[in-house]
Amino acid sequence: MTRAIALQTLVAGEVEAPLLVLADALSFWGGLNPATAEIIDTQHPDCGAVVKGCCLVMPGIRGSTAAPGALLECIASGNGPAAIVLAEADPTPLISSLVAAFIGQPAMPVAVLSQAEDIHSLKSGAEVRLCGESLTVLDRYRED
Numbered sequence: 001m002t003r004a005i006a007l008q009t010l011v012a013g014e015v016e017a018p019l020l021v022l023a024d025a026l027s028f029w030g031g032l033n034p035a036t037a038e039i040i041d042t043q044h045p046d047c048g049a050v051v052k053g054c055c056l057v058m059p060g061i062r063g064s065t066a067a068p069g070a071l072l073e074c075i076a077s078g079n080g081p082a083a084i085v086l087a088e089a090d091p092t093p094l095i096s097s098l099v100a101a102f103i104g105q106p107a108m109p110v111a112v113l114s115q116a117e118d119i120h121s122l123k124s125g126a127e128v129r130l131c132g133e134s135l136t137v138l139d140r141y142r143e144d
Helices: 067-076 091-102 116-121
Strands: 003-011 015-021 055-058 083-086 110-113 126-131 134-141
Touching (some): 083 091, 110 116
Parallel strands (some): 015 055, 083 110
Antiparallel strands (some): 015 126, 126 134
């Protein structure tokens, strides 16, 4: 059975990818290794998870003004997430996606959940399709 969750799209795009739902906000600057796409913040509950190619869902973003550059480095090296969905709006992934497109990389879709509490119904590993103003959870899981 599939179900759709309403989104507010910041950067349009269509992606089908496995979900990676983070338990806490992440700082891209110092919290993510752009060369490996691994979360390296040892204080983060999802330390060790790899964001490459996933639909990254997170409650928010921590960090400084350097965060968009760190995420851009991850995207430009081919290690970025396929898309980012936030529970609360933040300009970091929007800036990174737009600059990536400007330098010839594919724009990474970015969206905000219409209802922040929907984040609690999403589970890592589920396959999703992000398209338009919705995130559709498909009836299958990816085993890595």
